[in-house]
Amino acid sequence: MRLKRSDAYAAVEAYLSANTSKSAKRLKAEMGKDSTKLVLTMDEYERVTDEYKGVKVWWVCSKVMSPTRSMSYYQEQEKRFYKLSFHKRYRDIISGSYLEHVMREGKEIRLRNRQRKLYTNSPGYKWPSYKQTMWSHIVFEHPATFETMAIEPEKKREIIEDLVTFSKSKEFYARIGKAWKRGYLLHGPPGTGKSTMIAAMANLLAYDVYDLELTAVKDNTELRKLLIETTSKSIIVIEDIDCSLDLTGQRKKKGDKFSDDESDKLNSEAGLRKEAKEEGSSGSKVTLSGLLNFIDGIWSACGGERLIVFTTNYVEKLDPALIRRGRMDKHVELSYCTFEGFKVLANNYLKIETHSMFDTIKRLISEVKITPADVAENLMPKSHMDDADKCLSNLIEALEATKDEELLSLRQSSPIKQDEKLKHGSHIKENGQLHEDNESDQALNQSR
Structure with a gap:
């Protein structure tokens, strides 16, 4: 059994591969699990030199074999690590800014080289094991770009600038005390390119895509767990939000009274909707308030750098609380084709x-x-x-x-x-x- 590598080891490996591989005498090539490119890394016991603010340091790739019991049926396991050497008078620089620099650069390199994914939530998930995830995925290979989209140049330029500005605004969101996320509402007739725009957004920013099927979510608690399992640098998508559960603007207010006929009609329609969406004896119990908390509640701040995108063909059917500014920050109308x-x-x-x-x-x-x-x-x-x-x-x-x-x-x-x-x-x-x-x-x- 191969244990999961630590994030720190992976970040250092990516940093050294990009910055010091030219000075190494021996390299090994491998295709990373989440990478689209062939990665060259230091061979075992190879030594390379790096320089930071005039300070020279040395990295060595090493490994040790973990001790095993005499009667064990398992093979010996390798423990790989990087050894960093430097002059003791530079300890403050190394332990302070240099290691932060290595981790930051390494993570950015991994993100650039990673294989982006398209996720979907699994219906009827029962949490059988802590090792399993609520999301399943495939490789995201959609070719759409903003250059190939049939929308007006001015609108295209505005959307691109908004997305790029958001992706570079980590410090700004921290300074104003808001979660680093942004909501997009894409609305317009069928066939106007709403799904294509989502793919173009993901390709522009190199984000993963989480396609959330609300009707497959059991309740608000499961919706929250799905949110927790999403990663940063991602787009969370709910397509055709007007068709997902009972999230339109026809909410029953406290004190509203209906006649017997109206109540029977509403109960009948609700029963038909519930029956159509039920699987077995349990249907989705996600509520509007649960979805609102998913968008901008306290749990929405876990992670960062996420876009939440809703699409709809009939924006007038949606509850105003769902699409107000602050939740859906930018409304984009995709209409019929122009010249x-x-x-x-x-x-x-x-x-x-x-x-x-x-x-x-x-x-x-x-x-x-x-x-x-x-x-x-x-x-x-x-x-x-x-x-x-x-x-x-x-x-x-x-x-x-x-x-x-x-x-x-x-x-x-x-x-x-x-x-x-x-x-x-x-x-x-x-x-x-x-x-x-x-x-x-x-x-x-x-x-x-």
């Missing part, structure tokens, strides 16, 4: 920046509502024979078809509105005539 977004997609899919059909597309795309996902589907070549002209023609046909559908829908709804106006006018006329008749009757009575 600027189309040009990004045209460059991504067709490698063109201008074309004779662009003017027609610009006119049509300003007249109809079409999502970036639909535009991308029409720009994607369906065979090796499809060129830019063919793909742009497909898009123009799709835009014209969408325009015709919108006009037809408008015409079908117009007669109904016209009938309503006529009925409303007739009602006014009848009332007016009735009012006149009443006045005539009153005048006749007065004359009598």
Whole structure:
């Protein structure tokens, strides 16, 4: 059995690999467990020199074999360590700032070289062993970047600056007394790139992603345990928050009274929701207050440098307490495709920046509502024979078809509105005539 290496050993190893490997005579190469690159480290009993603020120090990689019992069935275990040597007059510098420098640099190097992961919470988790985790993961390899996203350049620049500023604001958050976290609310119609933006955010900042499925969380206590197990430099995502449990703005206030029919209806709907989300005899009991505490309660301060991202297609359905500033600090609306977004997609899919059909597309795309996902589907070549002209023609046909559908829908709804106006006018006329008749009757009575 191989014991887990200490974080200090791993940080020193990463620091020496990056800063002193050139001076070593013998190196060994290995692929780290959470690394995407081949790592060169010092070989056993190799000695290297490092210099810090004019002070020279020496590192030696060593190992010892742990003693075993005479009747043990287990193999001898290696204990690896690094030995640091320096002149005694530099003890204060070494024990003070140098070791802090080594640990800080080593951790940053490990983060840059690590293999990023996409986590999800396991439904029906029963905590069978302290060694197991509530999250399962795969390697995160999504290729999305902000450069390839079909959004306006100004909005793109604003989001990037906000994210980069957040990632460099550790001292600022400590100074103002706030947990180092930030909330993002991404809202807009389906197909406008909300999930793609999350991947682009993770790639920009080199963060892990925790995809939290609320309906698989048993209760508020389990939600808190999930939060504790997340790491720093990560994005915690709850997609389609309006569909997750009963977290909309229709909360029953204290003192509200319903009729028997209304109560039966509410109980019936609640029962259907509960039945649909239950597994076996137990369903999710996560409450709105539990989720609010998850976002910005006292437990949210454990760890640091985390983004919390909600996505929704219907922002108006959410409880205002859930998305207010301070919880969801930045609201980003991702709407239908614009001409600027189309040009990004045209460059991504067709490698063109201008074309004779662009003017027609610009006119049509300003007249109809079409999502970036639909535009991308029409720009994607369906065979090796499809060129830019063919793909742009497909898009123009799709835009014209969408325009015709919108006009037809408008015409079908117009007669109904016209009938309503006529009925409303007739009602006014009848009332007016009735009012006149009443006045005539009153005048006749007065004359009598």
